[in-house]
Amino acid sequence: MHPVVLRCSVAPALPRAAAAARRARPILSEVPNPKRAFVNRALIGNLTHAFVAVSEDVRTRLERYEGLDARKIRVIYNGVTARTPIDAATRMKLRAQLGFEPDDFVIGTVGRFDSIKNLPLLVRSIAAIAPLEPRVRGLLVGDGPEMPPVRALIEQSGLQQRVRLTGFREDARDFAQCMDLFVLSSFSEGTSLALLEAMSAGVPVAVTAVGGNPEIVSHGKTGWVVPSDDVGALSAALSEAMGDQTLREQRAAAGRRHFDERFRFETMLGHYRGLYRELLEQPT
Numbered sequence: 200m201h202p203v204v205l206r207c208s209v210a211p212a213l214p215r216a217a218a219a220a221r222r223a224r225p226i227l228s229e230v231p232n233p234k235r236a237f238v239n240r241a242l243i244g245n246l247t248h249a250f251v252a253v254s255e256d257v258r259t260r261l262e263r264y265e266g267l268d269a270r271k272i273r274v275i276y277n278g279v280t281a282r283t284p285i286d287a288a289t290r291m292k293l294r295a296q297l298g299f300e301p302d303d304f305v306i307g308t309v310g311r312f313d314s315i316k317n318l319p320l321l322v323r324s325i326a327a328i329a330p331l332e333p334r335v336r337g338l339l340v341g342d343g344p345e346m347p348p349v350r351a352l353i354e355q356s357g358l359q360q361r362v363r364l365t366g367f368r369e370d371a372r373d374f375a376q377c378m379d380l381f382v383l384s385s386f387s388e389g390t391s392l393a394l395l396e397a398m399s400a401g402v403p404v405a406v407t408a409v410g411g412n413p414e415i416v417s418h419g420k421t422g423w424v425v426p427s428d429d430v431g432a433l434s435a436a437l438s439e440a441m442g443d444q445t446l447r448e449q450r451a452a453a454g455r456r457h458f459d460e461r462f463r464f465e466t467m468l469g470h471y472r473g474l475y476r477e478l479l480e481q482p483t
Contacts, residue, residue: 254411278467307338
């Protein structure tokens with residue numbers, strides 16, 4: 200047996216994976232978000248021994264909407280290397296470089312400016328609490344096709360002096376630690392690496408209840424979980440987090456413990472190794 204591992208995370212890669220599968224004997228295809236059901240069922244599904252989903256939500260969608268054999272789908276959560284929190288002096292310096300005062304409450308996110316991330320929800324939620332919270336600030340780290348409309352919404356909301364747009368940054372992970380609350384306002388997620396990195400660094404988090412987010416963040420325990428695209432719910436969560444430092448610290452500490460238990464890079468690697476060994480031991 201000559202095993203081949205095919206990793207495909209977006210639909211355009213599936214035809215190429217199918218072509219490779221016809222030339223070899225694949226044992227694994229990672230398909231977190233497939234969109235071509237015919238290719239999945241007729242080619243990839245019949246030529247693949249196992250699929251890996253990065254969350255239970257993805258597993259359910261692969262089975263329910265893409266027709267994949269549930270017996271072949273395994274869940275292995277993404278993992279990241281634990282972040283060592285930056286020291287207080289470095290954090291204060293970075294915040295000052297961004298124009299933030301020491302007592303500002305910085306709400307932010309890190310990621311690609313894509314429509315699926317629903318960044319307008321975050322901007323509108325900050326705008327909703329801004330009249331009552333003079334210390335609130337926003338920090339959006341990243342770039343992408345939605346940058347122009349997001350920038351326009353910030354201006355329309357009168358937040359030009361409150362929300363910073365950094366563009367793409369190589370040091371994005373350090374900038375995330377400048378935040379007092381990390382937010383994922385997405386319409387859909389698998390297992391967000393940016394979210395895991397924030398939790399690993401002890402940054403409190405708030406997320407929408409979509410995709411794998413509720414599998415990572417437990418509302419009221421390791422962070423805040425709110426309905427998707429709900430300005431009222433997210434703005435209420437932002438206000439609660441901003442107004443209770445003890446609560447933020449408790450949930451951030453619980454989030455770090457949860458990360459250590461389930462989402463470290465070494466844990467993910469161990470699960471993949473175990474799956475590879477299992478598949479290689481199957482009779483040819």
